[in-house]
Amino acid sequence: MPLSKLAARGNDAFARRGRRKEARPGELLDAALDLFVEKGFAATRSEEVAARAGVSKGTLFLYFPTKEDLFEAVVRENISGRFGEWNEEFDAFEGSTADMVRYCMRMWWERIGATRASGITKLIISEARNFPKLAEFYQQEVIRPGTALVRRILQRGIASGEFRGIDLDYAVYGIVAPMTFLLMMQHSLWACAPQDWPMDPDRYIASQVDHLLHGLCARPQTREGTA
Amino acid sequence: MPLSKLAARGNDAFARRGRRKEARPGELLDAALDLFVEKGFAATRSEEVAARAGVSKGTLFLYFPTKEDLFEAVVRENISGRFGEWNEEFDAFEGSTADMVRYCMRMWWERIGATRASGITKLIISEARNFPKLAEFYQQEVIRPGTALVRRILQRGIASGEFRGIDLDYAVYGIVAPMTFLLMMQHSLWACAPQDWPMDPDRYIASQVDHLLHGLCARPQTREGTA
Amino acid sequence: MPLSKLAARGNDAFARRGRRKEARPGELLDAALDLFVEKGFAATRSEEVAARAGVSKGTLFLYFPTKEDLFEAVVRENISGRFGEWNEEFDAFEGSTADMVRYCMRMWWERIGATRASGITKLIISEARNFPKLAEFYQQEVIRPGTALVRRILQRGIASGEFRGIDLDYAVYGIVAPMTFLLMMQHSLWACAPQDWPMDPDRYIASQVDHLLHGLCARPQTREGTA
Amino acid sequence: MPLSKLAARGNDAFARRGRRKEARPGELLDAALDLFVEKGFAATRSEEVAARAGVSKGTLFLYFPTKEDLFEAVVRENISGRFGEWNEEFDAFEGSTADMVRYCMRMWWERIGATRASGITKLIISEARNFPKLAEFYQQEVIRPGTALVRRILQRGIASGEFRGIDLDYAVYGIVAPMTFLLMMQHSLWACAPQDWPMDPDRYIASQVDHLLHGLCARPQTREGTA
DNA sequence: AATGAATGAGGGTTCATTCAT
DNA sequence: GATGAATGAACCCTCATTCAT
Numbered sequence: 001m002p003l004s005k006l007a008a009r010g011n012d013a014f015a016r017r018g019r020r021k022e023a024r025p026g027e028l029l030d031a032a033l034d035l036f037v038e039k040g041f042a043a044t045r046s047e048e049v050a051a052r053a054g055v056s057k058g059t060l061f062l063y064f065p066t067k068e069d070l071f072e073a074v075v076r077e078n079i080s081g082r083f084g085e086w087n088e089e090f091d092a093f094e095g096s097t098a099d100m101v102r103y104c105m106r107m108w109w110e111r112i113g114a115t116r117a118s119g120i121t122k123l124i125i126s127e128a129r130n131f132p133k134l135a136e137f138y139q140q141e142v143i144r145p146g147t148a149l150v151r152r153i154l155q156r157g158i159a160s161g162e163f164r165g166i167d168l169d170y171a172v173y174g175i176v177a178p179m180t181f182l183l184m185m186q187h188s189l190w191a192c193a194p195q196d197w198p199m200d201p202d203r204y205i206a207s208q209v210d211h212l213l214h215g216l217c218a219r220p221q222t223r224e225g226t227a
Numbered sequence: 228m229p230l231s232k233l234a235a236r237g238n239d240a241f242a243r244r245g246r247r248k249e250a251r252p253g254e255l256l257d258a259a260l261d262l263f264v265e266k267g268f269a270a271t272r273s274e275e276v277a278a279r280a281g282v283s284k285g286t287l288f289l290y291f292p293t294k295e296d297l298f299e300a301v302v303r304e305n306i307s308g309r310f311g312e313w314n315e316e317f318d319a320f321e322g323s324t325a326d327m328v329r330y331c332m333r334m335w336w337e338r339i340g341a342t343r344a345s346g347i348t349k350l351i352i353s354e355a356r357n358f359p360k361l362a363e364f365y366q367q368e369v370i371r372p373g374t375a376l377v378r379r380i381l382q383r384g385i386a387s388g389e390f391r392g393i394d395l396d397y398a399v400y401g402i403v404a405p406m407t408f409l410l411m412m413q414h415s416l417w418a419c420a421p422q423d424w425p426m427d428p429d430r431y432i433a434s435q436v437d438h439l440l441h442g443l444c445a446r447p448q449t450r451e452g453t454a
Numbered sequence: 455m456p457l458s459k460l461a462a463r464g465n466d467a468f469a470r471r472g473r474r475k476e477a478r479p480g481e482l483l484d485a486a487l488d489l490f491v492e493k494g495f496a497a498t499r500s501e502e503v504a505a506r507a508g509v510s511k512g513t514l515f516l517y518f519p520t521k522e523d524l525f526e527a528v529v530r531e532n533i534s535g536r537f538g539e540w541n542e543e544f545d546a547f548e549g550s551t552a553d554m555v556r557y558c559m560r561m562w563w564e565r566i567g568a569t570r571a572s573g574i575t576k577l578i579i580s581e582a583r584n585f586p587k588l589a590e591f592y593q594q595e596v597i598r599p600g601t602a603l604v605r606r607i608l609q610r611g612i613a614s615g616e617f618r619g620i621d622l623d624y625a626v627y628g629i630v631a632p633m634t635f636l637l638m639m640q641h642s643l644w645a646c647a648p649q650d651w652p653m654d655p656d657r658y659i660a661s662q663v664d665h666l667l668h669g670l671c672a673r674p675q676t677r678e679g680t681a
Numbered sequence: 682m683p684l685s686k687l688a689a690r691g692n693d694a695f696a697r698r699g700r701r702k703e704a705r706p707g708e709l710l711d712a713a714l715d716l717f718v719e720k721g722f723a724a725t726r727s728e729e730v731a732a733r734a735g736v737s738k739g740t741l742f743l744y745f746p747t748k749e750d751l752f753e754a755v756v757r758e759n760i761s762g763r764f765g766e767w768n769e770e771f772d773a774f775e776g777s778t779a780d781m782v783r784y785c786m787r788m789w790w791e792r793i794g795a796t797r798a799s800g801i802t803k804l805i806i807s808e809a810r811n812f813p814k815l816a817e818f819y820q821q822e823v824i825r826p827g828t829a830l831v832r833r834i835l836q837r838g839i840a841s842g843e844f845r846g847i848d849l850d851y852a853v854y855g856i857v858a859p860m861t862f863l864l865m866m867q868h869s870l871w872a873c874a875p876q877d878w879p880m881d882p883d884r885y886i887a888s889q890v891d892h893l894l895h896g897l898c899a900r901p902q903t904r905e906g907t908a
Numbered sequence: 909a910a911t912g913a914a915t916g917a918g919g920g921t922t923c924a925t926t927c928a929t
Numbered sequence: 930g931a932t933g934a935a936t937g938a939a940c941c942c943t944c945a946t947t948c949a950t
Contacts, residue, residue: 024913039357041270043269046940055914058942061941062914066942067941124415124416125411125412126267126353127267129266129419130267132419138420139422154443162444163445166437171443174434181407181408184407184411188362189352189355192362193362194363195366203394208397208401212442214444216391218390272924273924284925285930288925478934493810494722494808495721497722497723499919500919501919501920519921521919552897576806578870579866586873589870589874590875592870601877616899618897623878627859627885628889628897631889632855636858638806643824646810647809647813649820650828661852661855662858665847665896666896669894669896672843727945737910738946
């Protein structure tokens with residue numbers, strides 16, 4: 001190794017060592033999430049993940065024995081098991097169910113869409129058929145409890161008379177579809193192709209909530225609380 | 228192939244070969260579309276495409292010099308340039324704008340969602356960041372005209388007083404998001420993980436249309452034309 | 455690629471193609487046998503096997519999906535199932551059992567020791583514990599029938615009164631051990647370390663046969679047929 | 682390690698460490714011998730050697746700078762330089778040369794075959810061509826003096842008239858081959874594949890000695906000292 | 909002296925692409 | 930045009946070796 005390289009490594013190596021074994025898996029998972037979301041599983045090279053995490057190729061395999069293990073860990077790591085907490089939040093919610101729907105979609109954005117976990121949705125949808133085991137896992141850990149949560153909100157509205165009698169099984173998609181669409185587009189077309197007009201998530205959500213609650217059709221009476 | 232063998236080939240063989248030759252690229256594109264949608268670009272092997280199309284690996288490269296060329300062709304081939312025709316259809320549409328919305332979403336399903344072209348949506352969204360050129364192309368060939376079409380429908384409703392005054396830029400997603408979501412899920416999670424309840428596209432669409440037009444909120448007056 | 459290289463490849467490529475698909479596996483197995491015997495399984499690089507067979511690395515994997523498959527094929531290929539034929543040969547043998555023993559060991563040398571199959575013995579013994587499945591296979595395909603053959607020879611001698619009453623289970627090693635030793639040394643120490651005196655297989659065998667039949671101990675009576 | 686921790690260590694710990702430190706290389710060599718014999722040089726991982734010796738990977742390289750150094754040390758360590766002593770033993774031997782032969786083979790088994798040094802034979806024969814320097818070393822340190830020892834025994838028998846006049850250069854293999862075969866098989870096929878009948882080294886040796894001294898052929902006169 | 913996290917060259921394997929037939 | 934054997938660059942992963950602690 002040339003002297004210049006040795007000298008250049010000095011501080012780096014020190015800093016890297018100092019970072020600790022415990023921090024490594026997290027750094028690697030972050031790097032991997034970004035790349036898997038950006039390029040997909042197959043097109044992401046292990047070495048690139050390692051490089052982005054600031055370590056060598058070998059180090060990656062010290063923590064994740066195979067690329068698939070890394071992928072699994074990325075998905076599991078970013079699937080918050082926070083539905084219990086969120087359910088409680090909605091149980092304690094005081095206010096109209098319309099506000100709950102609005103709150104639900106905003107939280108979805110703030111707590112997932114605006115965080116690094118947002119890429120997971122696109123990742124899962126893109127790779128589901130290559131990783132059926134993970135798809136199943138996601139179905140059970142995210143979709144099932146998420147759907148249940150949304151369903152309870154809608155049911156509350158119906159029970160209280162705030163909402164019309166609707167087909168619950170399909171109504172959940174009224175909330176789920178626009179949010180999933182938002183997260184996916186964020187990490188695909190909107191991330192690379194120039195759009196024709198700016199996309200503001202808050203306005204997007206407000207618009208979707210408004211349609212969902214009140215419909216497009218004009219009606220005589222005044223409406224309260226259009227965000 | 229020796230001349231003697233060629234001479235021995237019946238006329239049928241020549242005829243079949245001739246007919247098949249015309250069909251080749253199409254068969255290859257069909258096979259490629261299926262596989263790209265199922266596994267992604269990188270995880271799809273060229274040989275598999277050829278095998279599914281019933282030809283040899285060499286033949287594939289005869290028609291598409293590289294795998295990327297094949298991918299481009301798959302996307303371009305499956306992007307309907309029928310927006311002109313569809314625009315005319317809506318120009319000639321007689322009926323309420325609510326019916327137009329309903330018609331629009333049903334046609335979207337029938338003419339794209341229920342055909343093999345439906346995979347393109349998933350393909351583009353999954354691979355956009357690896358193929359920005361194609362994403363750009365898709366943006367211009369599909370998203371722009373599609374958005375414009377939807378926009379015109381909504382504008383008609385507003386102009387006629389059927390619809391409330393809404394933020395048009397975001398309102399288009401009221402139609403686009405649920406349809407895109409449907410197409411995406413068809414080719415990812417719903418295709419591999421067992422769902423908790425059956426998914427019927429027609430009911431899904433009916434439900435989304437109903438919400439979009441009339442909202443979830445209960446209201447005193449009667450409504451016309453809920454599908 | 456520089457022109458010189460292209461020019462140089464011309465004839466080679468032609469010759470190689472001409473060699474035929476059917477010949478490839480055999481050429482690869484020959485190359486692999488040599489290298490496995492020389493360096494062991496783990497220390498032999500796949501590329502080297504391919505190079506020695508005059509093909510590229512990729513071609514090797516066209517015929518043998520993994521290095522272990524190649525190893526298995528090498529062993530199986532070189533394990534002649536000719537014990538049936540040899541048994542018949544000995545059944546038809548006319549002459550003294552002493553001659554049979556002598557004939558047996560000479561044939562062992564001529565038909566195995568002096569051919570490329572001779573390396574298999576060293577290979578199996580060296581790698582047995584890394585490939586228990588193959589060791590088992592070898593035990594059943596070679597050791598068991600080989601032992602049986604030798605056993606029948608000795609039994610014939612005892613039955614006819616030519617040989618003393620001996621412990622048959624261990625007596626077979628009187629023939630097997632010196633032959634195995636010869637084959638192993640051929641491919642290990644004798645192949646690389648300078649010996650103190652020349653080793654002539656024929657004299658080695660003659661000497662071993664002589665000891666085996668007549669012993670080292672002097673005896674009064676004359677002996678017939680010492681080779 | 683912080684000073685406080687060092688201070689906290691009892692005297693016992695220091696004592697143990699002191700004792701162990703002396704033992705380290707030996708423990709490593711023992712572990713390495715076992716693994717090299719079992720799997721061969723290339724297939725044995727350094728870390729596994731360290732683990733079996735109960736130390737860390739780093740410690741192994743503290744004592745043996747490279748894996749090859751370790752291999753060399755293993756071989757050199759396990760090559761008994763006791764030929765001088767053994768020669769004296771045979772010089773002082775009182776009894777028939779037949780008994781010497783018997784004694785020689787039994788000692789070979791007891792002092793080498795039944796100890797962990799027995800693996801060296803298999804190791805050398807398996808790896809000779811990858812380590813010609815070691816093969817040469819083995820040739821000079823073991824084979825040459827071993828052969829000389831055996832040769833002297835046989836020569837004694839011939840000189841005293843106990844043995845027939847035989848080709849000494851090849852006669853040594855009458856003793857060397859069966860013993861080497863026994864040691865090799867112990868560490869290869871017999872160690873992993875189920876045998877067809879039990880193998881008792883003592884009976885094996887007795888049988889080989891009997892053949893070697895008296896031959897298989899029946900003879901009229903009585904024999905003395907068949908073990 | 910001992911540790912074990914980190915490294916990166918090396919080797920097995922895949923697969924897009926070529927080209928003689 | 931069609932084939933499929935052959936190629937070799939590229940990628941996943943291993944493991945001997947280093948070195949900060």
